[in-house]
Amino acid sequence: MSLAPGAGLADSGAMPIPIIIDGHAIEAPPGASLIQAWISAGLPLTENVGCMGQGVCGACRVLVRREGERIATAALACETRAEAGMQVAFIDHFPARRPHAYDLAAMGDSWTALGQVDAVFPEAKHCRHCGGCDAACPKGIEVQKAVTLAVEGRALAAGALFDHCVMCNLCVAACPEHIAPAHLGQFLRRMANSLTLRPGDLIERIRQIEDGSQAIDLDSPGAAP
Amino acid sequence: MIAWDQALAAPRDPAPPLPSDRDALLRGFHPDHAPGAMERLRVGVSAGQPCPAALADLLQSNALVEDVDIAGRAMREAEVLVLGGGGAGCIAALTAARDGARVLLVTKLRMGDGNTVMAEGGIQAAVGAEDSLQRHYEDTLRAGHFRADKALVAAMVRDGPASIRWLIQQGMGFDLEEGEDRIGGHLLRKKPGGATAARLLSFRDYTGLELMRVIREAVLLTPGITVLERHPVVELLTDPHGRCAGAVLLELGRREIVLARAGAVVLATGGAGRLHLNGFPTSNHYGATADGLVLAYRLGAGLREVESFQYHPTGIAWPPHLAGTLISEAARAAGGLLFNGLGQRFVDELAPRDVVAAAILREIAEGRAAAREGCEGVLLDTPGLEAANPGILAKRLVTLSHLAHRAGFDPAREPFLIRPTLHYQNGGIAIDAEGRTAVPGLFCAGEASGGLHGLNRLMGNALLELVAFGRRAGAAAVEAARGDRPRGVGLTHLAAWERGLVAAGLPLDRRAPMVFPPYGNVDLAAMLRQRVAA
Known part of the structure; x- marks a missing residue:
């Protein structure tokens, strides 16, 4: 067989x-x-x-x-x-290289975050609305709409449109303005999560681990057959 | 077996299944226990251990290269060399680079083309108020039939909540409970099969994709990491004292051998699904060919529980062009039921994966399976799930709905025909809590490593393991790399290995690692010979 x-x-x-x-x-x-x-x-x-x-x-x-x-x-x-x-x-892939450099850890002040979109992806505001990215996307993502929303400062709404993006980079190859939409999407999503996602139950459990109240007994009765 | 039309027409009885003796079920029907499936390793530090025959052939094979092949080749230098570009490798590389090391990450496909990106269900971390690290620890040990290493499991479990925080800091999203706030709200938690608490955190039903695209972006943007794609590792390098000091790579583009020298090596080469053990289809990516296991073992790293593989219960049985493709456990975690061709439930759907898989194979073996165009399996009742939770298929099981669409049917009206698919290597290279192997300078993380899962892995512990141990191995490798640059680097370990093969009566002309599955139509040994001759 x-x-x-x-x-x-x-x-x-x-x-x-x-x-x-x-x-x-x-x-x-x-x-x-x-x-x-x-x-x-x-x-x-x-x-x-x-x-x-x-x-x-x-x-x-x-x-x-x-x-x-x-x-x-x-x-x-x-x-x-x-x-x-x-x-x-x-369509072959070329070695990955990222011209749009940023450091999430350095973005301490969330008031400046939206300004970073233009600082890191200045090409986005030059979108010609040619629709090439939308035609290229094998996942049916509204790429061009997301770029427009990002330029308007609607970071969460724009990032959400890239929810099921697989980073095939076909939109990157298609864009005549070198906007790199998929990476713009990743930037918006990563920024949103790293700056605004703070689950209460997670934070409480980490506090308990740090104060010693979640110790593990390696030889508890439940750790043997 | 029961014809598909008849199976569809049979009224599905939601009554709970009769309890069955789990040990007898596993012994009778789990592929790990099939007669002739295992043999004993005859050479190497784990000689005597049971191992699937197809994997033993690779482990007990000769190297693809010898001294003459590496003479005069270009040498790349790094402090930490990471082999493998999936989740564990990328996280180890990130960690090492942020700790100040110069990192070289090499991978045979592209960065991210591994099993991590395919993970659907989620990642475990004990964050629920009713849950605890202790319960996560005990659940993991119990599901693995108490064969996992307690210290490793405790380390992973303890790292759980901090790993989620770290992932969010890298920019990964997690689903919150309906209506909860992004600050202070509670994470959406599901109960993995075999666990005692709702502990599975997720992003839709493509958690691995969300993780991998965030981590890959972080690697690309982190100074200090050089990435070499399409560079499979074909052998490890050692110094005269047996310390691992780099690797021999094959640059596929130019078909040229390239050497990489490093103070420490992190092996994160993943699993072995493409060996198709016992003739099973697999849910794994194209490159899952056990390369790292073969290379580390040849160098003297011990193995553990390599006789144990996970067959995921719900692989696609029909249509044939999607055979083996995974349907996430999320479908069962959300309440999806399994029925045989007679409309009967036959197993607790949320029992550990080995039990559910064995029960499905029992239904097939005993003639109660449904058959569609010659493909046998059991029914995953997605119409029943949708009826009980209207909208769930479209909103929460996006990947599953997409898969049904590609198979050409509506999952709200028609069930999936499923059967087990080879999914995960439960054992692997023995490590300690810092990811060290028995070979100095060689570290290991992710699916290639062993000891975290015993004889059966819980859903969601694979992603947790690769985050926790990717970080641990990356940090430990930086420490180990601080010191003199390795000298006298070469293939000195191969002479003793060949002597061992001869002494055990094993052939010298069987060569590994496999790198690509046989149906990939690539003869790597010939490619290397041709190169050397040229």
Whole structure:
């Protein structure tokens, strides 16, 4: 038995699906994701792969053009199933480098926090409203709206729009103004949590641990069968 | 087995399941106990320990490189070298860099492409007024069948609340109870299977994603950390006294060997799901191939409980293109019930994971499973959960709803067909409370390490472990790295290892680490040979 993900698909008896990935004309097992189609064709997989199906790591970015369509759209290869006539190109990742530097620990004064948005991400106010980021996002996030809200100072509302962002950085690649929307989103979310999330039960328990009233008895009766 | 249409039509009886003898259930149906699943290690410091055969083959294999391969190669220098770019590795790197060390973090995929980002359920910390560190400690030991190391468990549990505070300081969010304030409000707490209190803290049902994206951003913005992606480690380096002093890396882009020398090494290479033990599908990421275990063991680090793996009860059984993909325990923690093909409950859904998984495998083995297009499993009753808690699927189980959508059905109307999936390596490299292994200069954190979970891990203790021990190992590595720069660095440990293999009658031509699963169509040994020949 083959242990390859999606290996069972080939046994269904249905016709294989012809697609082209990165110039390789291959036959995908019916139902296979694009990543599964790639490995089932015997092609080597060493990069642009991570969680391999959960759609949560953002590694397997592809451009996909379906038969009869003019425009290619961005997608995640692990979440997209092969369709006859698809043309697919993996979008490689370049080494991570962050030009938008900030230090959360140095943001002691929350009155200055909103001003930091413009200081760290000055490009955001130059948004051309071209919609490229929205078109690029494989998760359907309203990226451009979030950038607009951030510029208006609505930090929490803007950050909330990035709630399920997987940091695939497709919006970063798409933005002609180098706004780096996904990282702007992370900045807003991290700032909000580090400055305003103070759970009372957590704080009380930490106080108890520090004053010694939560000692652990390593050899209590409950620590043995 | 029962056909899918019949299983759907069978009235589901919510009556509690009959109690069953847990020990007999585990012995009879848990994959760790399958006949022939284990063999005894024959070479190395843990010789005699039971180990799954597929893992033993890797542990008892020869190195991919020898002296001639590393001669004259470029050498990178760091004070602390971190192997692995998942949660544990990134947190160790952050901690070490903030303590003033020059850090090199290397990873074979990209930073963040690991199991951490895939964690859905949450992270345990005993913050409830009715809860205590003592209860968390005892719950963890009991769920692990009392095989975990007490001092390690106590250290992890004690670090729990402070770890949550640390994560919030890095910018991570946590769900609060409905209507609670951001300042002074109470955290939303769920009860993990096998625990005695509601102790699971979460962010939606993608806690690991929230954690990983925050930590990755912090690493990228912290001066003093150099990140090398697509650089798998293929061997560790030692000094003439046997101290770990760096690693041999393969730069995949140029297919070139690169060396990294460091005063201390933190191994955070994660688990082994892609070994597909006993033929099971896995919920793990593509790179979970036990590389760190193989390398540390070859250097003399002891292993513990490597015979114990967690099969998560609720992996996707149908459709086949998603087989093995995880459905979070959050669905059961929120009240989701399991039914066999006859519409009967057959296990307490919130029993420890090993018990629930074994019970599902029993239903399959004894013909009470449901079958859909040839895929066998049991029903996770999401329609019943939605009926009892209207709106829960859309609001709190976002990932689950998304998964159902990708599978092509509406979870509010149709149940999932599920069966256990290989999920977590319960044991691993033996460490102390500072993350030290038996090898000087070599530290370990996260899923690669052993001793925290005994023979079965509680939901939410994996994320807690990687935060608590990522920080501990990172700090301890900085201390160990203060001292002379390592000299005479090389592969001196391999001669004794090869002698050991020969003495045990084991082949010398079986090579590891695996780095990529066989279906990745990569012959790493050939790639290395080709490089050396060129």
